[in-house]
Amino acid sequence: MPADGAGPPVLRVDGVSFGYPGRRDAVTAVDDVSFTVPVGGIGVLVGPSGCGKSTLLRLVAGLLEPTAGTIDVAGVPPARLRRDRRAGFAFQDPGLLSWRSVRRNIELPFDLARLPKDRAWVDHLLEITGLADWAGRRPRELSGGMRQRVALARALATRPDVLLLDEPFGALDEITRADLNFELLRILSDTGTTCLLVTHSVDEAVLLADTVVVLGPRPCSVHAVHDVPVPRRDRREQRDSVEFAARCRAIRAELEAAR
Numbered sequence: 001m002p003a004d005g006a007g008p009p010v011l012r013v014d015g016v017s018f019g020y021p022g023r024r025d026a027v028t029a030v031d032d033v034s035f036t037v038p039v040g041g042i043g044v045l046v047g048p049s050g051c052g053k054s055t056l057l058r059l060v061a062g063l064l065e066p067t068a069g070t071i072d073v074a075g076v077p078p079a080r081l082r083r084d085r086r087a088g089f090a091f092q093d094p095g096l097l098s099w100r101s102v103r104r105n106i107e108l109p110f111d112l113a114r115l116p117k118d119r120a121w122v123d124h125l126l127e128i129t130g131l132a133d134w135a136g137r138r139p140r141e142l143s144g145g146m147r148q149r150v151a152l153a154r155a156l157a158t159r160p161d162v163l164l165l166d167e168p169f170g171a172l173d174e175i176t177r178a179d180l181n182f183e184l185l186r187i188l189s190d191t192g193t194t195c196l197l198v199t200h201s202v203d204e205a206v207l208l209a210d211t212v213v214v215l216g217p218r219p220c221s222v223h224a225v226h227d228v229p230v231p232r233r234d235r236r237e238q239r240d241s242v243e244f245a246a247r248c249r250a251i252r253a254e255l256e257a258a259r
């Protein structure tokens, strides 16, 4: 990926606003939002329900165009990332194709882009998501957590530079969710992928993020930004620390204040 002028490369959201056109009035969902996430880092968006988090993620994904402001990842705009299949998505609903096996679901992005399948990489993804023994099974044979792991592996299939995750673990119990959080940290460290993730869980945000962006109510603007300077290898232990609890408390207080 090309460097972004001076300083380390970043995912940059700069003065971005967006409104959904309506029959009478536009619904303004995003209002002058700016933040950066280091390339290779994890940014997490938290904010009240309906504030515009998914909209922001769709703007970064290039699925929507900002009405004002700019977005780029190390100088590359979302439309180009999307065209070049350098952005991967996974949403709360895994959206797997029931008639395809786990492997064939993960391979779907290759088929859609008419690209040759990278079988060795798919094998690796099956391995690191713990799905190698399930490659031939259909989605209905999997648990909810396994389906979400398939969606995650599918999002990583074309080796995206940027991974966009909208409440990917929202439907899971706490223990499974924590396991997947640690898997995600490991996968992102292994692949060097930049990630922007939406969650309603403050604990999940602090566990995963290098940067937590706290958003206010719709139309969302940035209420606060927290850097979490904890190495990824220390995240599991940190979860039980006083510092972790203090960060969560501070962010919860900001969410309260931002309502």
Ligand SMILES: Nc1ncnc2c1ncn2[C@@H]1O[C@H](COP(=O)(O)OP(=O)(O)OP(=O)(O)O)[C@@H](O)[C@H]1O
Binding pocket: 020, 027, 028, 029, 047, 048, 049, 050, 051, 052, 053, 054, 055, 056, 218
């Ligand atoms: N396709 C659409 N057309 C019109 N308005 C929309 C559309 N999608 C979302 N909105 C509106 O934009 C606002 C922000 O929605 P968005 O889904 O981005 O919020 P969110 O923060 O992700 O919500 P939640 O936390 O509940 O998932 C809401 O008022 C919603 O009604």
